[in-house]
Amino acid sequence: MNEKMDRRQIFFGTAKELEKNDREYWSKANVEEKLKTITYLRECFYGKEATTGRLQRFYKIFKRV
Numbered sequence: 269m270n271e272k273m274d275r276r277q278i279f280f281g282t283a284k285e286l287e288k289n290d291r292e293y294w295s296k297a298n299v300e301e302k303l304k305t306i307t308y309l310r311e312c313f314y315g316k317e318a319t320t321g322r323l324q325r326f327y328k329i330f331k332r333v
Contacts, residue, residue, distance in 0.1 A: 279289070294302070310318045 279286075281289075
């Protein structure tokens, strides 16, 4: 995801049109591109550790009444 956004291409439309365009784009995207995007977004929201480390496991014990 090191590509820069082309700011010369601007699209004005309704929310429904934009949603339709997004759905069309992602339905045509290959699996590798989708995984790269998911990894990029996880790094943005949760930091580098979210994509390099393992998933954290934790257990909760509930006392039965």
